Amino acid sequence: MLVGKMMIDVPISQQDLDNWLKDLNLVAEISNSKAILIAWNAAGELSSMLSSDSAAGSEIQALLCHLSSNHSAKTLPNATLSAATSSIATQSKAVSSNTTSTLSSNTFETSVDAQLAQEQLISPNESISVLPRLAHHQITSSLSVSELTELVSQSQLIIDTRQHSDWRSCSSIGSVICLSLAWPSGANFGFLCFYHHEAQGVDSKTLRLAKLISDSIQHRLGEILSQHSAAEALSRGAPSNIDTVDLQSFIDSFEEHIWMKNAAGIYTLCNRSVEKAWEMPRSEIVGKSDAELFGEDIANIFLEGDRLAIESGMPIIVAECLDGGETKNHLWLETLKLPTLNPHGEFVGVIGMTRNISKHKAVEEQLTLATNVFKNSVEGVVVTDRHGNITDVNGAFFEITGYVRDELIGQNPRIFSSGRHDKAFFDKLWNALLANGKWNGEIWNRRKNGTIFPQNITISTIYDEVGDVRYFVAVFADISAQKENEAQLTHLAYFDPLTHLPNRMKFMMQLKQEVRQAKRLNLQLATVMIDVDLFKHINDSFGHSIGDEMLVELAKRLRSQVGDQDVLSRIGGDEFVALISGIDNSEDATVAIHQLRQVFEQPFIVSTGDHLRLTASMGVSLYPSDGTDADTLLRNADAAMYRAKNDGRNNYAFYTESLTQQSFEHLKLQSALYGAIEQNALYLMYQPKLDLVTRKTVGFEALLRWHDPQLGLISPAVFIPVAEKIGLIHEIGLWVLETACRQGIRWLSEGKHFGRIAVNVAGQQLQRSSFVDDVKRVLAETGLPAKHLELEVTESVMMQNPDLAIRDLKRLGDLGIELSVDDFGTGYSSLNYLKKLPIHKLKIDQSFVRDIPFDTNNTAIAKAVIALGHALKLDIIAEGVETKEQADFLQQNQCDQAQGYLFSRPQLPEDLDAFLS
Numbered sequence: 001m002l003v004g005k006m007m008i009d010v011p012i013s014q015q016d017l018d019n020w021l022k023d024l025n026l027v028a029e030i031s032n033s034k035a036i037l038i039a040w041n042a043a044g045e046l047s048s049m050l051s052s053d054s055a056a057g058s059e060i061q062a063l064l065c066h067l068s069s070n071h072s073a074k075t076l077p078n079a080t081l082s083a084a085t086s087s088i089a090t091q092s093k094a095v096s097s098n099t100t101s102t103l104s105s106n107t108f109e110t111s112v113d114a115q116l117a118q119e120q121l122i123s124p125n126e127s128i129s130v131l132p133r134l135a136h137h138q139i140t141s142s143l144s145v146s147e148l149t150e151l152v153s154q155s156q157l158i159i160d161t162r163q164h165s166d167w168r169s170c171s172s173i174g175s176v177i178c179l180s181l182a183w184p185s186g187a188n189f190g191f192l193c194f195y196h197h198e199a200q201g202v203d204s205k206t207l208r209l210a211k212l213i214s215d216s217i218q219h220r221l222g223e224i225l226s227q228h229s230a231a232e233a234l235s236r237g238a239p240s241n242i243d244t245v246d247l248q249s250f251i252d253s254f255e256e257h258i259w260m261k262n263a264a265g266i267y268t269l270c271n272r273s274v275e276k277a278w279e280m281p282r283s284e285i286v287g288k289s290d291a292e293l294f295g296e297d298i299a300n301i302f303l304e305g306d307r308l309a310i311e312s313g314m315p316i317i318v319a320e321c322l323d324g325g326e327t328k329n330h331l332w333l334e335t336l337k338l339p340t341l342n343p344h345g346e347f348v349g350v351i352g353m354t355r356n357i358s359k360h361k362a363v364e365e366q367l368t369l370a371t372n373v374f375k376n377s378v379e380g381v382v383v384t385d386r387h388g389n390i391t392d393v394n395g396a397f398f399e400i401t402g403y404v405r406d407e408l409i410g411q412n413p414r415i416f417s418s419g420r421h422d423k424a425f426f427d428k429l430w431n432a433l434l435a436n437g438k439w440n441g442e443i444w445n446r447r448k449n450g451t452i453f454p455q456n457i458t459i460s461t462i463y464d465e466v467g468d469v470r471y472f473v474a475v476f477a478d479i480s481a482q483k484e485n486e487a488q489l490t491h492l493a494y495f496d497p498l499t500h501l502p503n504r505m506k507f508m509m510q511l512k513q514e515v516r517q518a519k520r521l522n523l524q525l526a527t528v529m530i531d532v533d534l535f536k537h538i539n540d541s542f543g544h545s546i547g548d549e550m551l552v553e554l555a556k557r558l559r560s561q562v563g564d565q566d567v568l569s570r571i572g573g574d575e576f577v578a579l580i581s582g583i584d585n586s587e588d589a590t591v592a593i594h595q596l597r598q599v600f601e602q603p604f605i606v607s608t609g610d611h612l613r614l615t616a617s618m619g620v621s622l623y624p625s626d627g628t629d630a631d632t633l634l635r636n637a638d639a640a641m642y643r644a645k646n647d648g649r650n651n652y653a654f655y656t657e658s659l660t661q662q663s664f665e666h667l668k669l670q671s672a673l674y675g676a677i678e679q680n681a682l683y684l685m686y687q688p689k690l691d692l693v694t695r696k697t698v699g700f701e702a703l704l705r706w707h708d709p710q711l712g713l714i715s716p717a718v719f720i721p722v723a724e725k726i727g728l729i730h731e732i733g734l735w736v737l738e739t740a741c742r743q744g745i746r747w748l749s750e751g752k753h754f755g756r757i758a759v760n761v762a763g764q765q766l767q768r769s770s771f772v773d774d775v776k777r778v779l780a781e782t783g784l785p786a787k788h789l790e791l792e793v794t795e796s797v798m799m800q801n802p803d804l805a806i807r808d809l810k811r812l813g814d815l816g817i818e819l820s821v822d823d824f825g826t827g828y829s830s831l832n833y834l835k836k837l838p839i840h841k842l843k844i845d846q847s848f849v850r851d852i853p854f855d856t857n858n859t860a861i862a863k864a865v866i867a868l869g870h871a872l873k874l875d876i877i878a879e880g881v882e883t884k885e886q887a888d889f890l891q892q893n894q895c896d897q898a899q900g901y902l903f904s905r906p907q908l909p910e911d912l913d914a915f916l917s
């Protein structure tokens, strides 16, 4: 059975109020008590208040406060309580504005004064203010009328409030009767109280009288409701009987499920949608209860919704979820439940209109899920509008970037720019994003604290219904740790953990790359395999940790001996391999080997304090002569190394055996050259230079000679390049200059005229920044006037760095030294530079002098050089003149000077008297 306690909004006439007040006064008088009637409208507002004693305001207030505080103390937290007095006054105003419920003379007055009086009357005084305050909403909604009535009916007759736990605090009331008043349907109307300030003041007789009045009022309420319903129906012009067939057709036309249950909860009506949804015909639905149709669990859910609607007395919307079991989806229903009354105001049942909102719920669930994913994602998420302005970011984003929300909303993501990517990168990104709707890649961005970090980021375009760009969503992960791990793994994969040198795999990659480049640029390479001799003995005798120490130190030493462009790798326990690039021939490789071998000259001082010595065997293969691919080069270097080992260790070998021989020669030469100066093995010879017209001596060229006790006479054409390679050329060059200058001084002191002594300057000498100062110092130290000195610099050296040459040669020229371009015609001279160079003379290379005047090419070149030199106002000297024909030709073609075997071979100074005047 459904129980209805709805609020009913039917106005009460003044006449009825007056009559009820009279009854109240009468009983109050008979029983020597005070009476009060309080009524509510459908909105839960105080609509009528009748009192037998207009002066009993504080008692009424206490009564109200007591009832409400009693309730609110149980159900409402104090924090929800708000100032009450004005609210009660407002209620009074609502009462006064209702003309049908105007209060009689001994009710509260409706005039403004009376309202004010009432406001004062129910304003909190000292004693009341300690009670919880009564707010409008507490009476009207939080403390519902039904609850209040329930409280009232529970305490029908309290003869001594001090003995009653609920009433003990209400000190102004000694005894009280409270009766609830209801409409015929059971809906609350209000309540009736008789009270006395003393205990026992209200007795059972008063109770009987009160019940009489209560019954009378309730009876009258039934009549009022009937009259009101009839009048309403009349004014609407509604038919008294609804045609049920038409009604059925009407409700069948709705998609929603429409049904009606009577007061007993039995279905009396349903539409076609219900039949379809419940998969049963109307005949099986009508006449049955929810429990009969659906079983107890579902029935309870439906009945709970009905109960809420009936209790509230108003249409309500309830959402009901029916469990679809494990295999099926839940069914979500949203039902508008409307409690209905008959014309007599009696509850007759509930009308329901149900929609299936499962789809809506599913979308809602998806949204909740998406929101939670967004919030809780460990990846940073940033959303921008189509202009790129940030509209949302998630928590992970803050954690990763260090920004807070307010700093980001409305900003453009370019504030994270690290500067690592150029415009072309972002152009590509945007093109992909706009063309494909998606872009994924790695970006370096900047945190708020300025540090930059790598992200793996996916940017997606979100379009609206018409396909226009609405948002961009970027989801990214900070991959700093991943990058570090990758770098560590790469290092582990490609580098030796002990020495941190590239390992075999890395070496092979580099070797392959170098071979490709050497092929392209026509270069040569040397691969040097280095195997430490008998390293096992070190490990066995001193332990592996000492062995490791020595390998680390050895790696360091070897690394310091190879160039920045060269590669040094540890490919095995005691095996290293060096890749030397930028070599022109096997001699260059020999020089590199010599340098590598030097690292074994010093002992290795290990942590035990021991001074240990190592030697190594080395094998060399050259690209392209010993192999044109990486594998072959390494294999052949290895084979050469084994040959060196077999030859007694502490040795080296070229893969091509003849090169090994050459290399040994070269090394011998190299070693011998180191001691040549100290051993006085170097000396100078002088070759006269003559004026071609007068045939008089104009000078001598100083030519270096080396006679080694073991190796014999060695040509400067052989040892000067070696001296350059091993860095001895500066020392040797200075010795030549000093020796030539001293010879000049000697001749001067002997009164011999020699013109100028010409000294050859190697390229490396000129490149040295101290060269000009060195020359000045030698002139100063020897005392030779600069006008007796000439320096010969080859054309190719001058043109290597013409700007530097111009600067230094000018300084030398300013001293009074004459400058000649040696081997002219063998290199490429820029005429532009040539005319800027502070030079005095061009020397036609002997290769062009040979066979003139018979060789037409050389003849033409010689003529051209003479013409060019003269055009630049330079003297021309021809070298290597061996025949009279050559001399005649040169003379006829205005060549100024000549030197060569025709006139004299290079000779010792004491043999040159014939050329000195």
Ligand SMILES: Nc1nc2c(ncn2[C@@H]2O[C@H](COP(=O)(O)O[C@H]3[C@@H](O)[C@H](n4cnc5c(=O)[nH]c(N)nc54)O[C@@H]3COP(=O)(O)O)[C@@H](O)[C@H]2O)c(=O)[nH]1
Binding pocket: 687, 701, 702, 703, 704, 705, 715, 716, 717, 720, 736, 760, 761, 762, 792, 822, 823, 846, 879, 880, 881, 882, 899, 900, 901, 902, 906
């Ligand atoms: N940096 C230095 N280079 C030097 C020095 N001394 C010599 N050199 C250079 O070595 C190259 C070889 O020199 P050399 O063997 O001395 O040969 C010179 C002459 O002896 C030779 N010559 C002279 N006349 C004739 C000839 O009629 N026929 C012929 N076949 N050879 C002849 O020519 C060389 C001249 O050299 P240069 O005038 O310098 O071109 C050589 O390049 C020397 O420059 C030194 O102290 N420092």
